[in-house]
Amino acid sequence: MSKYFEDLAQSVIAGQQERVKELTRQALDAGTDPVEIINQGLISGMNVVGARFKVGQMFVPEVLMSARAMNGGMELVKPLLVGQELPSAGKVVLGTVKGDLHDIGKNLVGMMLESAGFTVVNLGVDAGPEKFLQAIKEHKPGVIGLSALLTTTMLSMKDTIEVLKEEGLRTEVKVIVGGAPISQDFAEEIGADGFAPDAASATDLCKKLLA
Amino acid sequence: MSNYFEDLAHSVIAGQQDRVKQLTQQALDAGTDPVEIINQGLISGMNVVGARFKVGQMFVPEVLMSARAMNGGMELVKPLLVGQELPSAGKVVLGTVKGDLHDIGKNLVGMMLESAGFTVVNLGVDAGPQKFLQAIKEHKPGVIGMSALLTTTMLSMKDTIEVLKEEGLRNKVKVIVGGAPISQDFADEIGADGFAPDAASATDLCKKLLA
Amino acid sequence: MTKSQYVRANYQVNATPQFHVLSEHQCENIYYGALEALERTGAEVHSRTALEIFRQGGCRVDGNRVRFPTRLVERAVSSTPSRVVISDRHGHRSMFLEGSNVYYGPGPTNTYTLDPFTGERRRPKKSDTVRAGIVCDALPNIAYAMDNGTPMDVTPTLADVHAFQALLENTVKPIIHWGFGIEQYQDIVEMAAAVAGGLAELQRNPFIVLYSESSPPLRHSEEAIDKAIFAAKTDIPVIYTPCTFAGGVAPATMAGSLVISVADFLVGLVAGQLVREGASFIMGGLISTMDMSSSILSYGATELSLLSAGLTDVARHMKIPMFSTGGCSDSKVIDVQTGIEAAFSILIAGLSGASIVHDCNYMEYGATGSLELMVMDDEIIGMVKRILEGIEVDDEHLAVDVIDAVGPGGHFLGEMHTMAHFRDFWAPTLINRLRYDGWKAEGSKTMGQRIREKTQNIINTHKPEKLPDEVLRQIQTVVDRAEAREAAKKISK
Numbered sequence: 044m045s046k047y048f049e050d051l052a053q054s055v056i057a058g059q060q061e062r063v064k065e066l067t068r069q070a071l072d073a074g075t076d077p078v079e080i081i082n083q084g085l086i087s088g089m090n091v092v093g094a095r096f097k098v099g100q101m102f103v104p105e106v107l108m109s110a111r112a113m114n115g116g117m118e119l120v121k122p123l124l125v126g127q128e129l130p131s132a133g134k135v136v137l138g139t140v141k142g143d144l145h146d147i148g149k150n151l152v153g154m155m156l157e158s159a160g161f162t163v164v165n166l167g168v169d170a171g172p173e174k175f176l177q178a179i180k181e182h183k184p185g186v187i188g189l190s191a192l193l194t195t196t197m198l199s200m201k202d203t204i205e206v207l208k209e210e211g212l213r214t215e216v217k218v219i220v221g222g223a224p225i226s227q228d229f230a231e232e233i234g235a236d237g238f239a240p241d242a243a244s245a246t247d248l249c250k251k252l253l254a
Numbered sequence: 255m256s257n258y259f260e261d262l263a264h265s266v267i268a269g270q271q272d273r274v275k276q277l278t279q280q281a282l283d284a285g286t287d288p289v290e291i292i293n294q295g296l297i298s299g300m301n302v303v304g305a306r307f308k309v310g311q312m313f314v315p316e317v318l319m320s321a322r323a324m325n326g327g328m329e330l331v332k333p334l335l336v337g338q339e340l341p342s343a344g345k346v347v348l349g350t351v352k353g354d355l356h357d358i359g360k361n362l363v364g365m366m367l368e369s370a371g372f373t374v375v376n377l378g379v380d381a382g383p384q385k386f387l388q389a390i391k392e393h394k395p396g397v398i399g400m401s402a403l404l405t406t407t408m409l410s411m412k413d414t415i416e417v418l419k420e421e422g423l424r425n426k427v428k429v430i431v432g433g434a435p436i437s438q439d440f441a442d443e444i445g446a447d448g449f450a451p452d453a454a455s456a457t458d459l460c461k462k463l464l465a
Numbered sequence: 466m467t468k469s470q471y472v473r474a475n476y477q478v479n480a481t482p483q484f485h486v487l488s489e490h491q492c493e494n495i496y497y498g499a500l501e502a503l504e505r506t507g508a509e510v511h512s513r514t515a516l517e518i519f520r521q522g523g524c525r526v527d528g529n530r531v532r533f534p535t536r537l538v539e540r541a542v543s544s545t546p547s548r549v550v551i552s553d554r555h556g557h558r559s560m561f562l563e564g565s566n567v568y569y570g571p572g573p574t575n576t577y578t579l580d581p582f583t584g585e586r587r588r589p590k591k592s593d594t595v596r597a598g599i600v601c602d603a604l605p606n607i608a609y610a611m612d613n614g615t616p617m618d619v620t621p622t623l624a625d626v627h628a629f630q631a632l633l634e635n636t637v638k639p640i641i642h643w644g645f646g647i648e649q650y651q652d653i654v655e656m657a658a659a660v661a662g663g664l665a666e667l668q669r670n671p672f673i674v675l676y677s678e679s680s681p682p683l684r685h686s687e688e689a690i691d692k693a694i695f696a697a698k699t700d701i702p703v704i705y706t707p708c709t710f711a712g713g714v715a716p717a718t719m720a721g722s723l724v725i726s727v728a729d730f731l732v733g734l735v736a737g738q739l740v741r742e743g744a745s746f747i748m749g750g751l752i753s754t755m756d757m758s759s760s761i762l763s764y765g766a767t768e769l770s771l772l773s774a775g776l777t778d779v780a781r782h783m784k785i786p787m788f789s790t791g792g793c794s795d796s797k798v799i800d801v802q803t804g805i806e807a808a809f810s811i812l813i814a815g816l817s818g819a820s821i822v823h824d825c826n827y828m829e830y831g832a833t834g835s836l837e838l839m840v841m842d843d844e845i846i847g848m849v850k851r852i853l854e855g856i857e858v859d860d861e862h863l864a865v866d867v868i869d870a871v872g873p874g875g876h877f878l879g880e881m882h883t884m885a886h887f888r889d890f891w892a893p894t895l896i897n898r899l900r901y902d903g904w905k906a907e908g909s910k911t912m913g914q915r916i917r918e919k920t921q922n923i924i925n926t927h928k929p930e931k932l933p934d935e936v937l938r939q940i941q942t943v944v945d946r947a948e949a950r951e952a953a954k955k956i957s958k
Contacts, residue, residue: 108881151878313757314755406643435832
C-alpha cells in the first residue's frame with residue numbers, strides 16, 4: 044500500500060489533477076481508509092511541495108497546480124468521511140481591501156491555506172470593513188486576512204481594524220495582512236497580529252497564530 | 255616684459271611648439287637673459303601643466319604636446335647658455351626590459367623627466383641586464399628606470415638588479431620601476447628604490463631620490 | 466484552437482535581439498585599412514624564424530620591417546577555418562566557435578589576486594590556480610578555464626607550466642593557456658596530450674587553446690610571434706591577440722584603433738598560415754582606451770565594449786572566430802563600479818556575438834584577478850543569455866486562446882500554459898528578490914556578501930572529476946623535467 048501512497052503523493056507534487064483523482068478513486072474502490080488517503084497521500088505530497096517551494100526548487104505556478112491536484116482528490120474523499128469529520132486546521136476569512144481589485148496574491152494564499160487543511164472563506168475583492176465584520180459574525184473565523192496591492196488602498200486595512208475594535212470583536216479574531224506594499228513594520232503600525240511576505244509563509248503564520 | 259613671459263608660458267600650456275619657438279627667438283633677439291626665458295617662461299608654463307594634470311584638468315596627450323613645445327624653446331636657448339650651464343636635475347637611464355616591446359609608458363616618463371630638467375638616456379625596448387649595466391658604466395646616471403607592461407617580462411627587472419649587485423654597482427645608482435603590472439609591493443620585493451604609478455609621479459620620484 | 470490555415474509572405478523573424486556596431490561596408494573599410502597599413506607601413510618583427518617565414522612566403526622584408534602584399538594576407542584569411550571546435554578534457558566537443566555562438570570565461574596572468582576568504586589583495590599562489598580551476602569547473606555559465614593570476618610561489622619561469630597543471634587537474638572544461646615561450650608551450654602540449662591519450666588525439670579534439678599577445682602598433686616580439694608559429698606547427702588552435710589601446714598605441718579614433726588591431730592580428734595569422742595552411746586561428750584583440758589621466762589601459766571603459774563589438778563585426782566579416790573581452794572592471798574591490806562595468810561589457814559582448822568573451826575575472830585594469838568577480842559574472846552572463854534568447858512569436862507564444870480562457874480580471878498562475886512556459890523566465894541565484902522582511906530574516910546580506918559566500922561555498926564543496934593516477938603521474942613527470950631544465954639553466958648561467 045505504501046507504493047500506492049507514494050504514487051499519489053508524486054502525482055500531487057507533479058500537479059497532475061486527473062491522475063490524483065484516478066488514484067484516489069482506485070484507493071477508495073479498494074476500501075482504503077479515507078483519512079489515510081488524505082494524510083499519507085495527498086497531504087504528504089503537498090508537504091513536499093511546500094518544502095521545495097521554500098528552497099526555490101518549485102515555483103508559484105507549480106505549487107498552485109499541486110494544490111489544485113490535491114483538492115481534486117479531496118473532493119472525492121470528503122463525502123466519505125462519515126462521522127470522522129476531517130479536523131480543520133482552522134477557519135480563515137480572506138479579502139482584498141476596499142478599492143483594490145487585485146486578488147491574485149490573496150487567492151494564492153487561499154489555495155495554500157486550503158491545501159494545508161484550513162477552511163477558507165474568500166470575500167473576493169473590494170472588501171470594506173463592513174464586509175469583514177459581517178463575515179466574522181457569520182463564520183466565526185480564527186483569522187482574517189487582508190490583502191492590498193495598492194499603496195492607495197492599504198490604508199483601509201487600518202479602518203477595518205478600527206471597526207473591529209469599535210464592535211468589540213478585535214480580541215475574537217487574529218488579523219493578518221499582506222500584499223506588495225505591506226511590511227512587518229506596517230503591520231505593527233496598524234495593530235495587526237501578523238504579516239506574511241508570501242503565500243507559503245501565510246500558512247505558517249496562521250498555524251502559529253492558532254496554535 | 256612680464257606680459258611677454260606670460261605669452262610664452264601660455265604657449266607652452268597650449269602646446270603650440272611653433273609659437274613657443276617664435277616667442278623664444280624674439281626674446282633672444284631682444285637680448286633677454288636665456289635663464290630668465292627658461293625659468294619665467296618655459297618652466298613656468300610647464301609647472302602649470304603639471305599642476306593641471308594632477309587635478310584632471312589636462313590629459314596625457316596635452317601634457318606631451320606641452321613638453322614638446324617647451325623642448326622646442328629649450329633647443330633655441332641652450333646653445334646661448336655660455337658659461338652658465340643649465341643645471342641638470344640629474345641623469346636618468348630608461349629602458350623597457352628584455353622581451354618587452356612596449357615603450358609608450360617609458361617614453362612618456364622620458365619626456366616628463368626632460369621637461370623637468372633631467373638628462374635622459376633612452377635605451378629603447380628589449381633592454382636586458384647587460385644593456386643597463388653598460389649604460390650605467392658609460393653614462394653614470396643617478397637613476398635607472400625600468401619599464402615592463404607584460405607580466406611575463408616583469409620578472410627580468412629582478413635579474414637586472416641582481417646583476418648590478420654582482421657587479422658592485424647597486425649602491426652607485428637608484429633603481430626605479432614602473433609599468434602596468436608593477437606595484438609598490440613588487441618594487442619592494444625585488445629591492446628597487448622606488449615605484450611610480452604614472453609618468454608625472456616618476457618625475458617627483460626621481461627628484462626625491464636625487465635630493 | 467489554432468488559426469485557420471495560412472501561409473505568410475515576406476515574414477521575418479528576430480530569433481535573437483539584433484545588434485551590430487558596424488555595417489558590412491564599414492567592416493570592409495576597416496579590413497581594407499588594415500591591408501593598406503600592412504602593405505604600406507608593414508610591421509616590425511623581432512623573430513628570425515618569423516622573418517624567414519615571411520621572406521619565403523613572399524613578403525617584402527627589409528631588416529626587421531616586413532611589408533605584406535594584400536594578396537598574401539587575403540590568402541591567409543581565406544585559408545583560415547571559419548569555425549574552431551574545442552573539446553572538454555574528455556574529448557567531448559563542447560565549444561563551437563562559429564557563427565555568433567558566444568562563450569564566456571576568465572582571463573590570465575593577473576599579478577594580484579583578491580582572496581575570496583580574507584578579502585586581501587595579494588600575490589597569487591599555485592593553490593589559487595587550483596581554486597580558479599575549481600570555480601571555473603563549477604560555474605554553469607563559464608565555458609572554459611583560464612588561470613586568474615600567475616602563481617608566484619613556484620619557479621618564476623615555469624609559472625605557466627605550474628598554472629596549467631593546476632587547471633588541468635581541477636577542471637574538465639576546455640583550457641585557454643599562455644606561456645613564456647616555446648619550451649613551456651612544449652611542456653603544456655605534452656601534459657595535455659597525456660590527458661587526451663596522445664598528440665594525435667589532442668589535435669583531433671583539442672581541449673586546449675594557446676594564447677599569444679602582441680604589442681601594437683605593428684610590432685611583434687620574438688616570443689609573441691614564435692608562439693603563434695609553434696601553435697600552427699603543432700596544429701593546436703591559437704588566439705593571437707594584440708593589446709590595443711586607443712590614444713596610446715593606436716589612433717585616438719575608434720576606427721583607427723580597429724585598423725591597428727586587425728592589422729596586428731593579421732601579422733600573426735599570416736605567419737601561422739604560411740607555416741600550416743588551414744591552421745586554426747582565433748582573432749584576438751584586447752581593445753580599449755588609454756585613460757588619459759592615469760595612463761592605464763582601461764578595462765571598464767565603455768569604449769572597450771564598443772570597440773570589442775566593432776572588432777567582432779570585422780571578425781565575422783573575415784569569417785574568423787573572435788576572442789573578445791567583457792565582465793571586467795577597473796575597480797579595486799567588488800563594488801558598485803564593478804557591477805556597472807561588468808554588466809555593461811558582458812551584455813554588449815553577448816549582443817555582438819563574439820565567440821569567446823574573456824576576462825570575466827579582471828579587476829583593477831587587469832592587475833588583479835578575482836574569483837568573486839567570476840562568480841558575479843556567472844550570474845550576469847545568465848541574465849544576458851536570457852536576453853539573447855529573445856522573444857518567440859507564434860500561436861503558442863501569442864497565447865490568445867489562454868487569454869480568452871482566463872478572461873478579464875482572472876489570473877494566469879494556474880494555467881497549464883503558464884506551467885509550460887514560466888521556467889523560461891531567468892531565475893536568479895545571487896540577485897535578491899525577496900521581500901524586505903525575508904531578506905532581513907536571511908541576514909540582510911549585500912550582493913557582495915552573497916557573492917563571497919557562494920565563492921567560498923564552491924571552493925569548499927565542489928569536487929572536480931579526478932584524472933586517473935597514471936595520467937597524473939605523467940603530468941608530474943613533465944613538470945619535474947621542466948624544473949630540472951630550468952635548474953640546469955640557472956647553473957650554467
